[in-house]
Amino acid sequence: MPGVLAAKKKSLAKEYPARLVGLIEIGDQCVARITRSPDIFTMWLVGDDGSKRTLPWSQDSEDRANKDPDLKRFWIYNTQRAFSCCGQLSYDQQPDYDSTDDVNMSTAILCKNGACAK
Numbered sequence: 001m002p003g004v005l006a007a008k009k010k011s012l013a014k015e016y017p018a019r020l021v022g023l024i025e026i027g028d029q030c031v032a033r034i035t036r037s038p039d040i041f042t043m044w045l046v047g048d049d050g051s052k053r054t055l056p057w058s059q060d061s062e063d064r065a066n067k068d069p070d071l072k073r074f075w076i077y078n079t080q081r082a083f084s085c086c087g088q089l090s091y092d093q094q095p096d097y098d099s100t101d102d103v104n105m106s107t108a109i110l111c112k113n114g115a116c117a118k
Contacts, residue, residue, distance in 0.1 A: 004034050012078075016041055019109070020057070023078050026107045033083040044075040044108075046101060066114045073112035075103050082107060 005025070012021045020041050024034070041057035047070055055061055057076055065074050081091035082104040091097060096106040110117045 004031055005029060008034050008037070011039065016057070017059075020076065020078070023107050023109070027082055027104075028085070028088050030083075030085040032085050037079050037083070041076055041078055042080070044077065044080060044101065044103060046072050046074060048072050052101075062111070062116070066111060066116070073101075073110060075101060075108045075110055076116070077103065077108035079107065080104070 008024060009021050012024070023041075024037060027033075043055045043057050043061060043065060045053050045055060045065060047053075049070075055065075062076065065071055080103050082088075082094050082096070084090050088094075091104055092099070094104060096104050098105050
């Protein structure tokens with residue numbers, strides 16, 4: 001499995017910064033999680049009015065979102081929900097699950113007030 005993870009990271013590193021690529025190392029690892037996870041990163045935008053939408057991540061999109069006065073917050077992730085394999089708890093039973101935004105927080109970067117955590 002270390003070889004599968006290294007290959008996935010190498011592939012993602014061609015297009016994404018290390019702070020994003022590092023997200024795939026967080027949490028329980030299994031071959032299925034690594035091979036089935038997307039080859040992109042996504043932004044989950046939460047508006048002040050409660051609306052939610054996704055957008056493929058780019059540095060330009062992140063910069064624009066950080067300046068958007070109509071956004072309450074946004075998340076950047078490779079997968080919105082934690083992958084469960086080998087008898088692990090389902091994504092919504094894990095302690096890092098945010099039911100308001102439907103995201104597992106430990107494998108995502110939260111951005112609000114013009115700045116991103118992590």
